Amino acid sequence: MTVLMLRPAVAADYDAIGSWIPDASACARWAGPKLAYPFNASELPRLLEVEQGASHVLCHANAGRLGFGQYRLRQPGTVHLCRIIVAPEARGQGLGKSLCRLLIDEAGDATAAEAVTLRVYRDNPAAYAIYSSLGFVPDETESNAEVLMMKLMLKHPV
Template sequence: MTVSIRPPVAADYVAIAAWIPDAVACVRWAGPQLAYPFDPEQLPQLLQVQPGASFALCQSDGDLLGFGQYRLRQPGVAHLCRIIIAPEARGRGLGKILCRQLMEEASRTAMAQAATLRVYRDNPAARAVYAELGFIAVEAESTVDVLWMQKKISRAG
């Protein structure tokens, strides 16, 4: 399967909104600043990250498979956020592909040399993906519920 990232379009946001079933899922995905329910047409503005960028993960036929963002926390450090894979596409390694491509994009366009992210401790699937990508937990930056992870970005991602 050939996949790539591209800037999201309006139809992507409608699909992403359908992947968020309730307020709890919304907070876990987007954080407390995105109130549920939300208007899918307003998601581009509600999810805007500055400085940073949003991307849709798509199959070669254009089917939307996922969404993710990075924002620059400080020069050289990209924070991956709002990572989500379409429910019907989960379990196929797409989260890892999306994160790799986000890091490559952040390295290429923003000169990022490191990446960080947050993951809920009770999300073993996501934690495993991030560990396989080389992210290491930083307990000093973590909370009881959320694990802070970081890694250096190499040219290979």
């Protein structure tokens, strides 16, 4: 059994992460409108910096890069997962769910959040299935025709 772990992203990771983004459409869907494509991978640490949050790489026991994701404090008590991506060669192996579970745990521990939010494109059933299986539920009040907001309430010991 391979042990998966999160580690903080470092500058050397961003060349690989940048190579996972093949075109402007994929870039916009992954990083949002603030990251223009093409981009210089060496600038990604600055361009993707999140205030009150963190960037993490999914890997096997400190080797290789299997995925990347971020969280940021959205408001007191709520963290938001963002820029979640699995390396193209590692897709289809359940790593997206592992990445999200580890990010949820890390974000909850680091911020004592009571809730986690994320956005998913409505035309991405694979991502929607992952998030639903983790307990996220749709929040139509913050959604639009293209993007669905989802929310997970965290259980804290009493």
